[in-house]
Amino acid sequence: MSSRTLLNMIESIEPGIVVLNQDFTVSHINRMIFLMFGDLPKERLFQSGILGFHREESRAKVLEMLRRASESKRQIPLSLKTLSHEGQERYLLVKLVQLMDHDISDEKICALFYDITSFIAVERKLIRVPVTAGGEIHLFKPDEIICLKADNIYSRVSTDSGDYHCDLPLSTLEKRLPTEMFSRIHRSYLVNITKVRKVHRDSSECSVSIGGKDVRLPISRDKLQDFLFEIGMK
Numbered sequence: 001m002s003s004r005t006l007l008n009m010i011e012s013i014e015p016g017i018v019v020l021n022q023d024f025t026v027s028h029i030n031r032m033i034f035l036m037f038g039d040l041p042k043e044r045l046f047q048s049g050i051l052g053f054h055r056e057e058s059r060a061k062v063l064e065m066l067r068r069a070s071e072s073k074r075q076i077p078l079s080l081k082t083l084s085h086e087g088q089e090r091y092l093l094v095k096l097v098q099l100m101d102h103d104i105s106d107e108k109i110c111a112l113f114y115d116i117t118s119f120i121a122v123e124r125k126l127i128r129v130p131v132t133a134g135g136e137i138h139l140f141k142p143d144e145i146i147c148l149k150a151d152n153i154y155s156r157v158s159t160d161s162g163d164y165h166c167d168l169p170l171s172t173l174e175k176r177l178p179t180e181m182f183s184r185i186h187r188s189y190l191v192n193i194t195k196v197r198k199v200h201r202d203s204s205e206c207s208v209s210i211g212g213k214d215v216r217l218p219i220s221r222d223k224l225q226d227f228l229f230e231i232g233m234k
Contacts, residue, residue, distance in 0.1 A: 009119055010093070016113035019099065024049045024066055027108060036115055069096040069109050077135030080167050089172075090117045091130060093137060126176040131157050131164035138164060142177055146211040148190040160212065183230050185219045193231060 016036045019028040026046050034040060044052075050066075051059045069076050076096045083090045095112040120128045120139065128139035140159060149156040150170040157164045166173070174184050184190050191210055198209040206219040219227055 009116065010114055013114045013116070015095075016115075018050070018111045018113070020050060020066070020109045020111065022070070022107065024051060024063075024109075026050060033113070036113060065096070066109065069098065077132075078137050080130050080132060080137055082167060089121070090115060091120050092116070121176070125178065126173070129157060129166065129173070129177075130168075131166045133162070133164045140164075142181055143192070143194065145192055146195045147192060147215075147217060148173055148182075150188045158211070158215075183223075183227050185217060185223050185227050187220065189217050191217060196231065199228075199231070199233070 014032055016033040017028075017030040018026060018033060021027050025048070029045070034042075040053075051063060054062050065079065076098075079094045079096075081092045081094055083092065093114040093116055095114070097110040097112065099108040099110050101107045116130075120126060120130060126142065128141060129145060131138050131140060140157065144159050146158045146160070148158070148166070148170060151165070153169055155166040155168060155170045155173055157166050168176075170188070170190055174182065174190055177190070181192055181194060182190050183193050185208065191208065195210045196208050197211070200207045200209070200216065206224055207216045208219060209216050
């Protein structure tokens, strides 16, 4: 998706807005926040810091992001967040903006939330895969993806234009991408079957060449038979 298309998409969405004080307590919000987060308790929202609404394991990451935003002297890039509620996943673009007082000193942080779920997912299948690169968000169609690699709790997405970071784990991508197009060939790799150029088999291992580059990925023994069946070799 081009930067202009992404800009047009964002312009069509009314954002949820949260203004934070220097101690990261909530100063102001708009009504859209309650539409986006229907179970958000209003009283608790203004009485506690924003970190209290995040799980303990993610608070350090959120705190670091807010600190970098408060200390940054440059434009802060968009970030992508996923939320799970009652078995449903939502995708939010988050933009942090510094606000200044009359003395031109940094006083508050404004967080803008854009719900782009409808542009990414239909019936729990991904119609776009969100990735980040150079401070920008890109949305790739599944058929543009060559392969995906596990990267700790995140993933790396490979396309003809390059490799990108994705905030979604490989296990989630495997469930949400078209099963007739993607095959899990290894605990660390998910490949687009239509991009496979060659299958290499010898006595000790099996691998595939993918895309337009000379890239070979291993196929684990427990995945081999299913993969061969999927590509019509069994």
